[in-house]
Amino acid sequence: MSRRHIDLLLSVLPAWLVPLGLLGGIEIAMRITAIQSDGLALPSQVAAALLAAIADGEIFLRTAETIGAIAVGVPIGGILGLLLGVWLGLSPRAAQLASLPVELFRPIPPVAIIPLMMLIYGLGIRMEAAIIAFACFWPMLLLTRDAVLGVEPRLIEVARMLGLSRRKQITKIAFPAAIPRIFTAVRLTLGIALIVAVTTEIAANPIGLGYAIISAGLSLRPEVMYAFLIWLAILGWLLNAGLIALHHRLFGAAYGEVAA
Amino acid sequence: MSHINARLAPVAKARIEPAIAFDAVRLDFGAKRIVDGLSFSVAPGEFACVVGPSGCGKTTLLRLVTGLLAPSQGEVRRLGVPVAGPSRDVAIVFQDYGRALLPWRTATGNIALALEAIGTPRRERAERIAALLDKVGLSGHGDKYPAQLSGGMQQRVQIARCLAQGPRILLMDEPFGALDALTRQVLQDEIAGLVRESGATALFVTHDLDEAIYLGDRVFALEANPGRLAEVIDVGLPRPRDQLQTREHPEFLRLRHVLFNHVQKTH
Numbered sequence: 001m002s003r004r005h006i007d008l009l010l011s012v013l014p015a016w017l018v019p020l021g022l023l024g025g026i027e028i029a030m031r032i033t034a035i036q037s038d039g040l041a042l043p044s045q046v047a048a049a050l051l052a053a054i055a056d057g058e059i060f061l062r063t064a065e066t067i068g069a070i071a072v073g074v075p076i077g078g079i080l081g082l083l084l085g086v087w088l089g090l091s092p093r094a095a096q097l098a099s100l101p102v103e104l105f106r107p108i109p110p111v112a113i114i115p116l117m118m119l120i121y122g123l124g125i126r127m128e129a130a131i132i133a134f135a136c137f138w139p140m141l142l143l144t145r146d147a148v149l150g151v152e153p154r155l156i157e158v159a160r161m162l163g164l165s166r167r168k169q170i171t172k173i174a175f176p177a178a179i180p181r182i183f184t185a186v187r188l189t190l191g192i193a194l195i196v197a198v199t200t201e202i203a204a205n206p207i208g209l210g211y212a213i214i215s216a217g218l219s220l221r222p223e224v225m226y227a228f229l230i231w232l233a234i235l236g237w238l239l240n241a242g243l244i245a246l247h248h249r250l251f252g253a254a255y256g257e258v259a260a
Numbered sequence: 261m262s263h264i265n266a267r268l269a270p271v272a273k274a275r276i277e278p279a280i281a282f283d284a285v286r287l288d289f290g291a292k293r294i295v296d297g298l299s300f301s302v303a304p305g306e307f308a309c310v311v312g313p314s315g316c317g318k319t320t321l322l323r324l325v326t327g328l329l330a331p332s333q334g335e336v337r338r339l340g341v342p343v344a345g346p347s348r349d350v351a352i353v354f355q356d357y358g359r360a361l362l363p364w365r366t367a368t369g370n371i372a373l374a375l376e377a378i379g380t381p382r383r384e385r386a387e388r389i390a391a392l393l394d395k396v397g398l399s400g401h402g403d404k405y406p407a408q409l410s411g412g413m414q415q416r417v418q419i420a421r422c423l424a425q426g427p428r429i430l431l432m433d434e435p436f437g438a439l440d441a442l443t444r445q446v447l448q449d450e451i452a453g454l455v456r457e458s459g460a461t462a463l464f465v466t467h468d469l470d471e472a473i474y475l476g477d478r479v480f481a482l483e484a485n486p487g488r489l490a491e492v493i494d495v496g497l498p499r500p501r502d503q504l505q506t507r508e509h510p511e512f513l514r515l516r517h518v519l520f521n522h523v524q525k526t527h
Binding site: 152154155157158160161162163164168172173176177179251 | 352374376
């Protein structure tokens with residue numbers, strides 16, 4: 001290991017000390033007290049279950065199913081929400097017409113349409129993707145609308161003084177000005193998508209990580225359940241860290257840094 | 261000779277339209293009268309300054325010239341033509357450079373926006389931008405984003421973007437109001453030179469009386485509630501002006517007295 005690798009390790013290590021120490025403490029405490037419960041598992045058992053799920057590939061299959069549903073649902077709901085949001089942000093008339101329908105449909109909990117989507121699509125990835133799309137559509141719509149409404153009015157004046165056409169005002173000024181906030185909306189939306197995907201799988205859909213968790217619970221194997229929960233935590237963390245890194249890379253210099 | 265001159269003079273005069281003309285302009289926002297009975301004109305190539313207390317409609321006056329705002333009564337003309345909306349012949353330097361620049365574009369990109377708007381062919385842009393950056397003293401800073409530039413440099417980018425569109429009328433709304441004293445003086449001299457070189461007509465709004473006298477060929481003093489023209493002074497100070505000599509010139513001090521007394525009276 002070079003000097004740089006050691007420095008990197010030392011800088012990352014303290015962040016992991018607390019969770020790892022905590023797990024060690026739990027392991028020791030549980031072995032000493034010999035506590036027994038259907039809802040508990042030794043950290044060492046959980047680690048073994050996680051390794052087993054990795055070894056037989058089940059964890060990757062389940063992850064692919066969940067991520068697959070997200071990868072289909074988020075673009076559909078997100079892009080529709082984005083387009084409509086831009087339109088509502090630009091046209092006060094459209095915003096007025098849409099305000100009542102939006103306020104009526106938006107409060108519907110996405111999981112409440114699970115039965116409806118089961119009727120339409122049956123079980124499987126399509127039904128789950130449709131629910132994710134529905135869940136992502138609303139936040140994307142509202143956040144994009146606000147991002148467009150929040151464009152600095154001075155910039156629009158600059159564009160008008162330069163005689164830019166309405167179309168160029170949108171493509172050269174309004175849209176780029178709104179992009180960092182739209183990107184934040186995408187980040188929030190992906191978080192929502194993960195929640196809705198797993199909820200759908202636990203409640204109804206026999207695929208993905210949510211189904212793996214509920215199956216483990218029903219067959220009284222808490223160590224497998226914990227293994228998948230830890231996997232989900234790592235997945236969510238990676239997703240967010242990746243998106244923040246991408247945000248810095250895309251907009252860092254021009255837009256100033258963003259908060260995590 | 262003299263009778264020929266007397267007959268020709270009015271004809272010649274009629275041909276030279278003022279760059280900016282206000283004719284009995286009134287503007288109401290709801291029940292509030294912002295400006296009333298405003299009539300004045302600015303000759304082509306003139307550097308005119310506007311001073312007055314806050315609320316006298318200085319910024320409104322500029323917006324009327326841009327065409328972003330239309331008068332309730334009366335008429336505003338640019339180069340002899342009634343104002344119908346924004347025109348590429350008119351550029352405006354805003355005070356809040358931080359909000360007027362596109363944060364996602366570099367200095368070069370911000371200047372390019374004006375060239376894109378006026379339809380400069382792509383291959384000519386780089387050269388034009390380099391010349392403009394050089395003109396405003398920003399050579400070597402073209403690749404920086406506004407957030408990476410100081411306030412004075414950001415304002416220079418905005419000035420360069422305005423010059424890029426080749427305006428015949430350059431409006432400035434307290435452009436140096438947010439800058440420190442030293443930067444302000446440097447930019448005053450730069451803008452005087454740039455405006456003179458471009459041949460544009462300048463209308464410069466400021467709350468700083470010294471700045472108005474230092475830069476202007478004429479100074480229009482407004483009074484508030486509603487905004488009206490209170491006084492016009494001719495500045496006969498020699499050009500090019502100098503931050504030390506001009507400001508110590510007896511005529512400068514005399515005009516300063518006149519304007520100062522006026523502002524105190526109307527405040």
